[in-house]
Amino acid sequence: xxxxxxxxxxxxxxxxxxxxxxxxxxxxxxxxxxxxxxxxxxxxxxxxxxxxxxxxxxxxxxxxxxxxxxxxxxxxxxxxxxxxxxxxxxxxxxxxxxxxxxxxxxxxxxxxx
Numbered sequence: 087x088x089x090x091x092x093x094x095x096x097x098x099x100x101x102x103x104x105x106x107x108x109x110x111x112x113x114x115x116x117x118x119x120x121x122x123x124x125x126x127x128x129x130x131x132x133x134x135x136x137x138x139x140x141x142x143x144x145x146x147x148x149x150x151x152x153x154x155x156x157x158x159x160x161x162x163x164x165x166x167x168x169x170x171x172x173x174x175x176x177x178x179x180x181x182x183x184x185x186x187x188x189x190x191x192x193x194x195x196x197x198x199x
Contacts, residue, residue, distance in 0.1 A: 104176040113141035135191030142184030148173040 114137045120126045128137075155169035 101172070104172050104179065113144060114138050133191060135187055139184050139188035139191055142180050142187055145177065145180030145184070148177050 114134070117137050118134075121128060128134075151173050152170065155166055155173070159166040159169060
């Protein structure tokens with residue numbers, strides 16, 4: 087599929103950038119490997135929801151993604167303009183989802199009666 091192929095009114099690179107920012111959960115995957123191998127432990131009071139929430143908040147930063155998009159598409163390209171909008175949308179989505187995940191992780195777990 088060519089770089090500019092339309093998919094449901096959006097351009098494929100835009101969807102890739104949004105997904106990369108929001109779904110790029112390499113942090114929890116690395117953490118799970120280290121914890122399961124026994125090389126580290128999660129601190130007391132910290133759960134996997136906290137790790138996932140922090141990883142989502144890490145998706146807010148998009149400076150390097152903009153740099154790579156400028157190299158891939160060129161600054162004057164319409165695809166670069168779409169990448170900027172997609173990265174902003176992905177960052178906002180990542181921030182909102184991360185806040186919700188962390189807010190839910192902060193709630194005390196009620197014991198069944």
